[in-house]
Amino acid sequence: MANIVLVGAQWGDEGKGKIIDILSEKSDIIIRFQGGNNAGHTVVIGNEEFILHLIPSGILHSKKVCVIGNGVVVDPEALIEEIEMLKSRDIDVDSSLIISDQVHVIFPYHKLLDELRETKKGKAKIGTTKRGIGPCYGDKVSRCGIRLTELLNPEVLKEKLAFNIDEKNALMRTLYDHKGVSLDEIYGRYLEYGRRLSRYMQNVPLFLNKAISKGKSLLFEGAQGTFLDIDHGTYPYVTSSSATAGGACIGSGVGPIKIDKVIGVAKAYTTRVGEGPFPAEFAEEMMQKIRSKGKEFGATTGRPRRCGWLDVVLLKNASMINGLTELVLTKLDVLDDTDKIKVCVAYRHGNRIIKDFPSNMEVLENCRPVYEELPGWKENTSSISKYRSLPSKARRYISYISKFLKKRISMVSVGSERTQTLIRV
Numbered sequence: 179m180a181n182i183v184l185v186g187a188q189w190g191d192e193g194k195g196k197i198i199d200i201l202s203e204k205s206d207i208i209i210r211f212q213g214g215n216n217a218g219h220t221v222v223i224g225n226e227e228f229i230l231h232l233i234p235s236g237i238l239h240s241k242k243v244c245v246i247g248n249g250v251v252v253d254p255e256a257l258i259e260e261i262e263m264l265k266s267r268d269i270d271v272d273s274s275l276i277i278s279d280q281v282h283v284i285f286p287y288h289k290l291l292d293e294l295r296e297t298k299k300g301k302a303k304i305g306t307t308k309r310g311i312g313p314c315y316g317d318k319v320s321r322c323g324i325r326l327t328e329l330l331n332p333e334v335l336k337e338k339l340a341f342n343i344d345e346k347n348a349l350m351r352t353l354y355d356h357k358g359v360s361l362d363e364i365y366g367r368y369l370e371y372g373r374r375l376s377r378y379m380q381n382v383p384l385f386l387n388k389a390i391s392k393g394k395s396l397l398f399e400g401a402q403g404t405f406l407d408i409d410h411g412t413y414p415y416v417t418s419s420s421a422t423a424g425g426a427c428i429g430s431g432v433g434p435i436k437i438d439k440v441i442g443v444a445k446a447y448t449t450r451v452g453e454g455p456f457p458a459e460f461a462e463e464m465m466q467k468i469r470s471k472g473k474e475f476g477a478t479t480g481r482p483r484r485c486g487w488l489d490v491v492l493l494k495n496a497s498m499i500n501g502l503t504e505l506v507l508t509k510l511d512v513l514d515d516t517d518k519i520k521v522c523v524a525y526r527h528g529n530r531i532i533k534d535f536p537s538n539m540e541v542l543e544n545c546r547p548v549y550e551e552l553p554g555w556k557e558n559t560s561s562i563s564k565y566r567s568l569p570s571k572a573r574r575y576i577s578y579i580s581k582f583l584k585k586r587i588s589m590v591s592v593g594s595e596r597t598q599t600l601i602r603v
């Protein structure tokens with residue numbers, strides 16, 4: 179089997195969890211390579227629903243190795259909670275989970291700073307998940323971050339924590355009128371987290387490269403999506419990690435020539451959570467309709483997602499940046515009742531028509547969508563089990579997208595169950 183990278187082609191929440199779950203069956207090792215517990219991957223198996231924030235969805239299959247790569251930031255408290263939740267539902271975590279000893283650790287001051295900064299920004303806020311993601315990656319890049327392995331070394335941990343807490347407390351007191359955090363409380367608690375997580379820690383690049391040389395197949399599970407990527411997303415309304423395909427190599431220690439396929443996942447329409455430009459956003463009535471039919475509320479924060487028409491200008495850019503080899507379309511069934519379906523095929527900026535996604539976010543903020551309209555199929559697709567049984571107008575919609583992007587659409591999802599997936603051979 180090939181080594182596959184799977185990424186979100188929009189602003190996250192594309193329904194990647196279910197697709198990863200399906201692809202996991204044919205992979206030996208599933209790897210998270212970026213982000214943290216800001217992500218929420220929902221997988222439905224029979225009557226059971228699992229929401230995973232940090233551990234790869236592959237954990238729900240027996241005999242798979244699940245890896246948290248060096249590019250991830252880990253809140254140990256949230257990770258331990260997730261491990262316990264899975265164990266209480268009879269999932270074998272201990273023999274399946276490996277965590278890179280190089281991951282950076284989220285501390286209480288990261289979460290606090292995330293919250294304080296967002297509050298102070300007021301209207302200019304990013305709309306973060308307040309999980310401390312940005313401040314933790316900030317420390318990593320500023321070279322004062324603390325890696326998971328350092329929780330096992332009391333002297334090093336104390337020294338680094340003392341430096342960081344001094345600095346953060348000064349910032350919190352002067353800028354945010356907050357008393358700050360206590361070294362003693364955090365130090366003891368995090369030493370204990372280190373002890374509890376030590377059994378999972380490994381040299382992940384070494385483990386993965388040895389596995390490749392033994393012929394094992396790897397599935398890299400992207401979190402968030404292309405337009406939340408720190409470099410290629412709608413900056414500054416992005417997350418702080420590399421959510422595009424290149425991030426899989428950086429965040430795991432596997433070289434690019436070892437990757438065989440890059441699969442992009444896109445919803446049949448578009449959503450985003452938090453602030454930032456969104457040219458094809460619906461007007462209120464359609465927003466309410468699709469939000470409620472598509473259950474468009476964040477799996478991590480419960481926030482209502484902003485919804486809009488499918489934007490193929492955006493997808494064309496995602497295809498280019500990630501080097502997509504194919505696309506998976508999810509939640510097609512959510513459009514079942516729609517009379518006429520619009521697709522955003524270009525943007526109008528002043529009196530110019532733009533066909534490529536702009537790199538200048540000020541331009542994007544002022545873009546108006548240019549739509550093409552396709553007929554809706556007005557039939558229930560959620561119980562269809564073969565691609566060729568889809569209504570012809572639904573197939574026309576899919577083939578329109580495929581032709582525009584010049585990409586094969588290899589799977590179409592029509593519901594949250596594993597069985598509601600139409601695989602095109």
Ligand code: IMP
Binds near residue numbers: 216304305310406416
């Ligand atoms: P942060 O990652 O918490 O810093 O949030 C930065 C931006 O990314 C905000 O707009 C969040 O709503 C968005 N975001 C982060 N994680 C996810 C996700 O898993 N799905 C969708 N949006 C996300």
